Amino acid sequence: MLVLGIESSCDETGVAIYDTERGLIGNQLHTQIAMHAQYGGVVPELASRDHIHRLVPLTRACLDEAHVDLQDLDAIAYTQGPGLGGALLTGTSFANALAFANDKPVIPVHHLEGHLLSPMLAEDKPEFPFVALLVSGGHTQIMAVTGVGKYELLGESIDDAAGEAFDKTGKLLGLPYPGGAKLSQLAKLGVAGRFEFPRPMLHSHDLNMSFSGLKTAVLTAVNKVKEAHGTVDEQTRNDICLGFQDAVVDVLSRKVQDALKQTGFNSLVVAGGVGANWKLRERLNQLKVRVFFPPLSLCTDNGAMIAFAGAMHLQDARAVGAFDVKPRWPLIATR
Known part of the structure; x- marks a missing residue:
């Protein structure tokens, strides 16, 4: 057909x-x-x-x-x-x-x-059942999937989607549109540990998430740097990008691990634009389950x-x- x-x-x-x-x-x-x-x-x-x-x-x-x-x-x-x-x-x-x-x-x-x-369009296709992490500019949701059309919502962002937070933070840092993709690139040049941002709802005992407060945390950090030095130099910007990305990835990976434990499933599907993020892929590929991504394209x-x-x-x-x-x-x- x-x-x-x-x-x-x-x-x-x-x-x-x-x-x-x-x-x-x-x-x-x-x-x-x-x-x-x-x-x-x-x-x-x-x-x-x-x-x-x-x-x-x-x-x-x-x-x-x-x-x-x-x-x-x-x-x-x-x-x-x-x-x-x-x-x-x-x-x-x-x-x-x-x-x-x-x-x-x-x-x-x-x-x-x-x-x-979409991961079923890859050469290495997942089989049902699996946990799915839908992470994009408009949605961040974790679902239990037992078949086509058989989806159970386990948790989601109660405010900004992860991709939205990436783009808004990138814009706050003066990065060109779309800011999220550029932020991810600059994070590779950052120094780990210089900026530690909060991990919202990391210990909420459910699978819901929140990312809107991270933007405020970044704004506060940027203002402090400007007050002390008058401007944000390139390395400091890169360090902030890394700190922000690490916070988002920590939350997503923890919630996914909890979802896998809750369902007992041993396969994870990651889909949506943020699924292309290098750090998220690196972290999730370390899990002791099979992880499936759609082709980058x-x-x-x-x-x-x-x-x-x-x-x-x-x-x-x-x-x-x-x-x-x-x-x-x-x-x-x-x-």
Whole structure:
């Protein structure tokens, strides 16, 4: 079966084709980072307009890459939510129109489910059951996964997502957008132990997390440095980056260990943009369980994960008339 997947929830336009026999045979992605960088963050209206411009040429390129025609497809999957309302609407409209014009079923996909299942696109695939750490710019959740569509929320961030905290802290330090990725790079140049930031909720006796206070801690440290020296030099900035990253990774790794102990599962899946963080990968790979990551190219938003999730739910495909977007949509309520 061939499924076309369309992703347009935020600032990446992704189109991919997944073949249940051959795997991923087409994958096209356009990122809007350069466009939003001048504003220091995503501008929803600009994101929506750019998706409109990109969807048709990316779809054509994907079909050419896969050497298939629209009529060869068995279904069209799209991100229904969560995400930016206008951005979701562009992909939803395009997918439903394409499906209607070619008499194909459409499959609405939950964005987080796409991320959660994305490690199955790697050569080394996880098997059920497993603990999943969904860690991105918009969500940080720990789940027990026993099958496709069978998810139990074990814990989550009660405020900022880890990726959001990375980006906001990077912006606070004057790093170019997206600040989180640059912060991670500079952390490699930092001196360990110079800045020790709090580990919020590390001993909360549950699997919930909190990252908003870390930004305040960094701001306090930056202000103290400026008061003493007038400015923050490069090495001090790098040291702060390392201290912040270590705090986030310590919390995530501890909560994951507790989740593995609580469930008794011996496999861990890590998905979402922060799953590409070098320090997090290094720490989690030290656990005495099997750890699975999606390919680095599929850590951020992409159409491949939507096509794959759509293929897994092909028998549940909704009618073309079920047109809807869900900017706020908890994963646990999807099935």
